[in-house]
Amino acid sequence: MPDYLFLMESRLPLAQWQVVSQVQKAAEALGMNLYLVGGAVRDLIGGFPIEDLDFVVEGKALKLVRELGRQQAPRTQGVGGEVRVAWRNEALQAAELEFPSGDVVSVAMVRAAGDSGPLRSQAIPATILDDLRRRDFSINAIGISLNPQSRGLLLDPTNGVADLEKKQIRTLHPYSFVNDPIRMFRAVRFRTRLTFTFEAKTAAQFQNARESKVQEKIPGEVLAQEFRQIARETGPAEILKALEKEKLLTVLSPRLQGPRVDWQGMARASKAGQGLAVAGLRVRSFPLFLYLLTSKLPPRDQSQVAERLRLKQADRQTLRRLAENARRLAKELGGKAAGTPTKLYQLLSAAPPELLLLVLAEYPQAIIQTRIRNYLRKYLPLRLKLPEKELHELGVAPESPRFRKILDLYFYALLEGKVRTKTEQAKFLKKLVQTGK
Numbered sequence: 299m300p301d302y303l304f305l306m307e308s309r310l311p312l313a314q315w316q317v318v319s320q321v322q323k324a325a326e327a328l329g330m331n332l333y334l335v336g337g338a339v340r341d342l343i344g345g346f347p348i349e350d351l352d353f354v355v356e357g358k359a360l361k362l363v364r365e366l367g368r369q370q371a372p373r374t375q376g377v378g379g380e381v382r383v384a385w386r387n388e389a390l391q392a393a394e395l396e397f398p399s400g401d402v403v404s405v406a407m408v409r410a411a412g413d414s415g416p417l418r419s420q421a422i423p424a425t426i427l428d429d430l431r432r433r434d435f436s437i438n439a440i441g442i443s444l445n446p447q448s449r450g451l452l453l454d455p456t457n458g459v460a461d462l463e464k465k466q467i468r469t470l471h472p473y474s475f476v477n478d479p480i481r482m483f484r485a486v487r488f489r490t491r492l493t494f495t496f497e498a499k500t501a502a503q504f505q506n507a508r509e510s511k512v513q514e515k516i517p518g519e520v521l522a523q524e525f526r527q528i529a530r531e532t533g534p535a536e537i538l539k540a541l542e543k544e545k546l547l548t549v550l551s552p553r554l555q556g557p558r559v560d561w562q563g564m565a566r567a568s569k570a571g572q573g574l575a576v577a578g579l580r581v582r583s584f585p586l587f588l589y590l591l592t593s594k595l596p597p598r599d600q601s602q603v604a605e606r607l608r609l610k611q612a613d614r615q616t617l618r619r620l621a622e623n624a625r626r627l628a629k630e631l632g633g634k635a636a637g638t639p640t641k642l643y644q645l646l647s648a649a650p651p652e653l654l655l656l657v658l659a660e661y662p663q664a665i666i667q668t669r670i671r672n673y674l675r676k677y678l679p680l681r682l683k684l685p686e687k688e689l690h691e692l693g694v695a696p697e698s699p700r701f702r703k704i705l706d707l708y709f710y711a712l713l714e715g716k717v718r719t720k721t722e723q724a725k726f727l728k729k730l731v732q733t734g735k
């Protein structure tokens with residue numbers, strides 16, 4: 299049998315492993331039983347990249363959250379520091395935390411079957427095995443104990459490991475999709491992302507549920523949450539295509555099918571997103587995702603989609619303004635407003651990354667493409683190599699407004715090619731300090 303502690307330690311990135319240790323320590327101090335569950339365990343065993351960590355405890359999860367706050371590691375060299383509570387729900391005993399490393403972690407109290415509906419309002423006490431059995435698919439229903447007496451013990455009451463080996467998605471009871479129809483979308487998402495198949499009975503259940511149109515009953519907020527998750531995937535277009543093939547996209551609008559979806563535009567956007575990611579800009583804009591998905595629909599149908607998803611006003615406004623803002627940025631990019639490297643840098647660094655992505659995807663003009671590429675491939679990497687250490691050694695306090703200002707002036711001189719050699723650069727930096735900039 300594999301050693302799951304070893305697997306965790308060797309497969310989790312260091313920051314995530316430290317998060318596991320920190321949560322484990324807090325639970326131990328309270329004498330609470332703690333388990334790592336859900337997607338992290340699936341991805342750990344399946345050999346897939348591990349994203350967010352989900353923990354469950356047998357007991358009050360918010361007590362553990364408070365303990366984590368108390369046990370905060372002191373911040374040293376970028377490690378440790380404050381754990382931010384993104385949201386907490388006292389009645390459900392669940393919370394989402396963000397660790398200083400950027401790792402997002404959910405902590406919840408174990409729940410029983412019948413307590414798993416998406417809009418449930420109160421937690422019923424249960425055991426870890428009850429909690430695993432109430433989950434969507436066997437591959438998501440595996441836990442690893444993080445308790446002192448059984449640390450590393452695998453809990454797999456529904457034989458999820460075997461399904462991971464067979465590369466198949468299997469529900470845990472016949473009415474899984476009917477009782478929680480968002481699972482139909484989740485099933486297609488996991489099947490596409492992991493390149494798995496549906497187990498025979500699961501495939502039949504899926505088809506029956508779809509024919510009964512249970513997907514129409516999914517509350518807007520739950521649907522929006524799922525589409526947000528799709529938007530965060532590495533290959534959202536593949537998942538949308540799979541959903542379209544299953545006739546599930548029409549849940550947003552009856553017209554959202556076939557040529558009414560701009561697959562080519564989405565492919566261009568995905569390529570543009572990769573270019574931005576290489577430069578360290580990760581675009582996770584839900585309005586942009588919806589814009590791309592619905593761009594070929596008439597305005598009335600677009601509003602219907604926003605309505606179906608119960609989209610917040612702020613998101614609706616961003617969505618409405620995206621095309622117009624992209625048009626404006628593209629125009630500026632093609633003209634004098636971006637005529638020098640400094641102007642180009644200032645223009646693009648002030649623009650939200652989702653606009654950059656949209657302009658890259660929708661405006662093929664060479665001047666626009668080249669300018670954005672220069673910004674991403676030359677200017678941004680250059681910005682990361684500014685002589686902060688040298689400036690500090692020259693006596694300017696880091697994080698002071700003067701420090702920032704001198705670095706900006708130095709950077710613009712670099713962009714304009716005014717200081718080329720190392721000696722010229724060192725001299726220029728000294729001059730900026732001495733002239734009291």
Ligand code: CTP
Pocket residue numbers: 335336337338349350352432433434435438439478480481484527
């Ligand atoms: N879950 C469930 N039914 C749902 C939603 C979630 O049973 N309708 C359970 C599954 O066990 C899932 C866990 O809650 O693994 C966490 O859900 P979520 O964070 O949405 O998905 P992950 O499985 O972690 O997948 P990923 O984050 O990789 O998309």
